């Protein structure tokens with residue numbers, strides 16, 4: 333399973349990249365607005381820090397402009413993944429840009445039917461938003477189970493399921509149980525995967541007992 337971080341905060345990205353556990357980055361227009369950074373500069377900087385796929389989202393909604401934006405983003409670095417919305421025009425852009433050899437992440441997926449369309453459009457990734465479904469009382473993880481099952485029925489569907497809008501560590505654990513290929517989560521959620529009170533308690537005990545031995549390994 334691959335771990336992407338869902339942020340436009342370059343300090344957080346550097347920090348997580350240092351952990352050696354980071355496989356990629358996703359951004360979206362809301363995260364870019366929050367960062368206050370120039371989008372094109374930011375994407376270039378993230379691509380310098382992280383070797384894996386870096387999702388950069390188009391800003392327009394019509395086919396021609398999205399295509400031009402996607403092509404411009406793709407030129408920034410070879411690991412740029414152009415992110416397009418799951419609309420008829422977005423999927424047309426997906427097909428065109430994928431066939432030019434650039435990875436495409438189809439975002440704002442909320443149904444299995446939409447995920448089938450993304451796979452047929454040649455997307456490298458489809459991003460179903462589990463947290464936003466949970467927020468309106470629907471079963472976000474149920475959608476992941478459905479998409480993983482459908483994709484596994486067709487060898488020629490090479491699109492990876494990128495679980496997005498993750499709110500807590502159990503979303504990640506459940507995604508792994510279901511066999512989703514990738515999760516993208518805020519830095520705080522990725523870091524929370526380390527936490528267990530018995531780990532802290534056990535380590536404190538080992539450190540205290542080791543001191544009693546009066547020994548040093550080095």
Ligand code: E4P
Pocket residue numbers: 338358359360439459461463464496497498516
């Ligand atoms: C995915 O690519 C999106 O950027 C993200 O996961 C959306 O998450 P949110 O619902 O917490 O905004």
